[in-house]
Every structure is written in C-alpha cells, then in structure tokens.
Amino acid sequence: MTTHATTTATPAQRLAEFAAGIRDGELRADLREKAAGHLLDLLGNSLAALHERPGTAVRELVDEWGGTPAATVIGSATRLPAPSAALVNGTLAHSLDFDDTHLPSVLHPSASVLPAALATAEAVGATGAGLLDAAAVGIEVTCRLGMAQYDEELGNSVFFERGLHATAICGAIGAAVAAAMLRGLDTDGIRSAIGIAASMGSGIIEANRTGGTVKRVHCGWAAHAGVVAADMARLGLTGPPTVLEGRFGFFQAFCGERFDRDAAVAATTDGLGERWELSRLFIKPYPCNHFTHAGVDAAMRLRRRGVDPGQIARLTLGVPAPVLRTIAEPAAEKERPRSGYHAAFSGPYTVAAGLLAEPGAPGRGLGVFHQDFTDEAAADPRRLDLAGRVTCVADEECTAVFPHQFPAVLTAELDDGSTVTERVMVNRGSPQDPLDATELTAKFLANALGAGDESAVRALAEEVWNITAAKDTTGLTRALSAVAAGT
Structure with a gap:
C-alpha cells in the first residue's frame, strides 16, 4: 500500500500517517511472510539465550517489579506487564548477537521492534496479521531512521562514529510505532508516541571495546521504551511534532554537526510504502560477529x-x-x-x-x-x-x-x-543470497531444541509460519508456553 502525505507534514507526522495507513489497509503478502521469518528467527535466538546471564538478570528484576500480567515471556509459561515482557524478550533477542541486520546502517531492528509488538499484540488481542503489519512498519521506521544518519563520506553511521548504539536509539522509536499501531492510536497518537520515544532511546557501545554485558540489554530497553511511549500517548501525553528534524530534535541531539537536515528527512520519508528497507534485512546464519x-x-x-x-x-x-x-x-x-x-x-x-x-x-x-x-x-x-x-x-x-x-x-x-x-563477496542470508523457509526453520530448530522437546519446538515453528491467518496470538503464546515447559 502506498501512502501520500502532505508536503507540509513533519517527518514524524508522515511516519505516523504511513503507519496508520498500513494498519487500516493491508500489507503485501510477501512482506508479511518476510516479517514472519524474522519473528521465527527472533524466537529461536531468544530460546537459545535463555541461560545467558543478561536475560536471567533482567527477568529477576522484572519479577521484583511485579504488576498486572498481560504478555508472555519467552522461555516461561508466566505472563508479565507488557513493558516488562518486552524488556526481557528484547534482552534475550540480542544476547547472542545472532539477530538480523540492516545494511549499511548496521542496525539490528527486529530485536527491539518484535518484542514490543509481541507484548502489545498479546495484551490487546490483536490478530496475527495485525502483529506482522505492526512489526513490519516498526522495523521499516527503525531502518529509515538509521539510514537518515548513514554518512557516505564516512562509510559509516554517524551514530556509531559518536559511540552511540543506533539499534537501541532508533529501535525505541520503531518499537513505539509498532505498539501504537496495535493499540489503535490515530495518526496524532502515533506521532506523539514517536515524539515520546525519542526521549527514551539510549545506548553507548563502549562495551564493544572494553567489555561489559550491558549492550545485550539495549534492545530490551528499546522495546520497553516503545511499549511505554505508546501507552503514554494513549493516555494523553504528547510529543513535539518536529521531534526528529527540529533544532533540538533527535538528529541534532545525537549527530551534532554531521546532521544534514534535508538528507535525513529524505532518507526517513521518501518512498514510504513503495520502497521497503524491511526487504533488505540480512539474517545471520552463524552466531558470531x-x-x-x-x-x-x-x-x-x-x-x-x-x-x-x-x-x-x-x-x-x-x-x-x-x-x-x-x-x-x-x-x-x-x-x-x-x-x-x-x-x-x-x-x-x-x-x-x-x-x-x-x-x-x-x-x-x-x-x-x-x-x-x-x-x-x-x-x-x-x-x-x-x-x-x-x-x-x-x-x-x-x-x-x-x-x-x-x-x-x-x-x-x-x-x-x-x-x-x-x-x-555476498553474504549468506543477505537479500542477494537469502535463507529460504527451510533454512530459516533449520536455524530455528538448532537454536530452540535445547529449550524444549522436539514436538513442542516444531509446533511453535508451524504456529509462526501460519500466524497471518490467526485471529489472535493465543496459539502462538500457547506454543511458546509449551516449549517453556521443557526448559
């Protein structure tokens, strides 16, 4: 579906109009299938990370927080408040550095967006198609924000050159868009969710140089921020309309003198609904850098x-x-x-x-x-x-x-x-040499079989591949809980 926004709208407004248009219309079947493949990949990566300390530490923390059960935690049959579930699941998703990648922005978008979309979809009883559509748009927004600060002269993201984790910063906004779509917010509400989440995203990558496990929590925190931002917008909190391109906005704050307003706005909004960065994601076949x-x-x-x-x-x-x-x-x-x-x-x-x-x-x-x-x-x-x-x-x-x-x-x-x-010269798992459904399932099974018996793991894979037709996410969460019973 192609959306046509007015030329006077701010970038945040145009992204919000795009998101609302997809939610109220219908995403292309091939993009839904692409999103389902990334969901399967994320669940497998997360199940393989269950015994990593970052995930268990965050799980212990949110158990201390408590709250109203609303969403399933990967690797557990219990439910937590949606922001808490998103925090745990996003941490698991990024813990093994096995999550998908967008180039040349070098973002890992699914690990922030999908946990937020999963938690919110379960909390509101969204359809499987609604979950995939929100996930696809959230990933698209994340990648476009990353590309807005890719500098051809540097051959790198300005975020990274400044020591910032682009995945976490952009992912918080993408997660907020996905959660806001699932919450049924109108265009102004989605725009406010963007404006709120822009104040929440953070991530410093010094751990890549000198150690520390905090980077593995970045995507969980972005997912948590996205869910919270959407809920705040739902309850009437508002964000600035020029939050992205403004004098004290997102790009200026994070990129300083390297910020090119026209280039950033073009990368963020040109061709929305016609050219999909989602289709350019890489899926890692190997659990290493x-x-x-x-x-x-x-x-x-x-x-x-x-x-x-x-x-x-x-x-x-x-x-x-x-x-x-x-x-x-x-x-x-x-x-x-x-x-x-x-x-x-x-x-x-x-x-x-x-x-x-x-x-x-x-x-x-x-x-x-x-x-x-x-x-x-x-x-x-x-x-x-x-x-x-x-x-x-x-x-x-x-x-x-x-x-x-x-x-x-x-x-x-x-x-x-x-x-x-x-x-x-071409990476396996790239758009030019993609992993097909059989290969994606093979990676998922190798990741997940240590977390549950084979029949439960295979049933979860089948549930994901058939999620488009599901009237809600109950089957998916039941399948996740069945795998958890084997941990």
Whole structure:
C-alpha cells in the first residue's frame, strides 16, 4: 500500500500517517511472510539465550517489579506487564548477537521492534496479521531512521562514529510505532508516541571495546521504551511534532554537526510504502560477529574443495579495511580469544571454526554454531593452532563493497607450496543470497531444541509460519508456553 502525505507534514507526522495507513489497509503478502521469518528467527535466538546471564538478570528484576500480567515471556509459561515482557524478550533477542541486520546502517531492528509488538499484540488481542503489519512498519521506521544518519563520506553511521548504539536509539522509536499501531492510536497518537520515544532511546557501545554485558540489554530497553511511549500517548501525553528534524530534535541531539537536515528527512520519508528497507534485512546464519561471516563461508568452501586443515601452512584473510579493528586487532588477542564470547569477534578463530565445521550435522544449524563459541571451544588446541596461522589484511575490493556487504577473501597456502583462494563477496542470508523457509526453520530448530522437546519446538515453528491467518496470538503464546515447559 502506498501512502501520500502532505508536503507540509513533519517527518514524524508522515511516519505516523504511513503507519496508520498500513494498519487500516493491508500489507503485501510477501512482506508479511518476510516479517514472519524474522519473528521465527527472533524466537529461536531468544530460546537459545535463555541461560545467558543478561536475560536471567533482567527477568529477576522484572519479577521484583511485579504488576498486572498481560504478555508472555519467552522461555516461561508466566505472563508479565507488557513493558516488562518486552524488556526481557528484547534482552534475550540480542544476547547472542545472532539477530538480523540492516545494511549499511548496521542496525539490528527486529530485536527491539518484535518484542514490543509481541507484548502489545498479546495484551490487546490483536490478530496475527495485525502483529506482522505492526512489526513490519516498526522495523521499516527503525531502518529509515538509521539510514537518515548513514554518512557516505564516512562509510559509516554517524551514530556509531559518536559511540552511540543506533539499534537501541532508533529501535525505541520503531518499537513505539509498532505498539501504537496495535493499540489503535490515530495518526496524532502515533506521532506523539514517536515524539515520546525519542526521549527514551539510549545506548553507548563502549562495551564493544572494553567489555561489559550491558549492550545485550539495549534492545530490551528499546522495546520497553516503545511499549511505554505508546501507552503514554494513549493516555494523553504528547510529543513535539518536529521531534526528529527540529533544532533540538533527535538528529541534532545525537549527530551534532554531521546532521544534514534535508538528507535525513529524505532518507526517513521518501518512498514510504513503495520502497521497503524491511526487504533488505540480512539474517545471520552463524552466531558470531557479522563481519566474520564471509570468512566462515570461505573456510567452509575450502573444505568442500578438499582442502585438509592439517595441510595448511598459512592463511590470509582479506576483509574491508574498517573491519580490521573489530575482528583482527589486537592480533594476539584475536588469535587466542579469552572466551567463547570473544571468539565470536575474532576473524582468525572463526576461520578456524569454519575449516573444522561439519555443516548439516545434528544441532549445527547451517554450519558454525553455538558449540563453536563456548569457553571450552575457544581453548581447543586444534582451533587455536589454525587461528594462529591466519593473518588478517585489508582487501581493496572488499573495502569498496563495504558496508553494503561484509565480504572476505581467504587464501590457504598448503604445505606443498600451492595456494587455494575463495572469494565471498555476498553474504549468506543477505537479500542477494537469502535463507529460504527451510533454512530459516533449520536455524530455528538448532537454536530452540535445547529449550524444549522436539514436538513442542516444531509446533511453535508451524504456529509462526501460519500466524497471518490467526485471529489472535493465543496459539502462538500457547506454543511458546509449551516449549517453556521443557526448559
């Protein structure tokens, strides 16, 4: 559905008109199916994260808060107030860094938007189609806000250059739009929810450099903020109409002198309902930093070509130059990661894991999987021996493609002096090489089977794939509770 807003409307007003138009009309079937795939992916990632401390800590906190039960918590048969459920579920969704990605904004939109949409849909008794439509629009708004501050000259998001977590900041607004749609707010109410949520989004990414688990809570807090903002707007609180582009608005506050008003407004509102950023999301096949994925694929391709890891003398991993600081530096730490979590951000280690992986083996999903990122696996002598043979370098062709893809070139020099090279210029799971429904289900099952018996897990997957036709979310929440009974 295409919406036509007046040219004098502010960006927040145009986003609100777009959201109300989709809610009161009908989303394209292919976009609903796309949203359902991302919902399945989020639920699997969340079930796999149930025993991670950030999720359990947040769950303990919201139990202390108490309140009126309204929405189901993933991994539990109990219900909590909708904002509390969104906080827990958003934390779980982002805990393993396995959630979807939008490029070149480098946002993880579903982990903020879907928990808010799920909690609100259950609280109000929304239809399955209504849940997917709100989720799709919330994701779209999140991605467009991220693109509004993507700087071509920098080749990066201005948010990230300033140490801000774009996912959490933009995700709070996207979550608010989704929740406001499900609450039945009119255009002015949705606009106010945007204006309120803009004061709530936050996230500092220093933890990426020096440690700490707080980043894993960012998406939960954004989801919580979105639900609260929509409820505040429902009860009469209002937000400024120029909250995004104004002198003291969202973009100026977070981006300062790099804020280009015209470019930001165009990225946020041009082609709403015609061009969908939702269709450009990437889904991760491997539970590690996205910059490492092409190297993993290149390593697995070498194995399929018959390269024996025991006969490799040296490996050279070529990646985009900006990626080196994340997955290659400092070299000594990347060759011998201190933990399974650190291993997920190591180019050398993930190449080693790819060379030793057995795609298609039970519990392995699509190749490299969670068992490759335990503390025990990160200390495995065979993996560390291979990682120690990897040299990471900047590759010009990869740098030219980045950040629209995260490519890699892997060259193995064998003991006999011969070399074998694999170039992966398009990421698996990207719009150009998407995971189909069978692959998405395989990833979900590998994630979720540890949280419940196989019949309950498969029933949950079936419920998600059929959610469009559901008159409410009761079947989905029952299926979630059935999986929780097996934890």
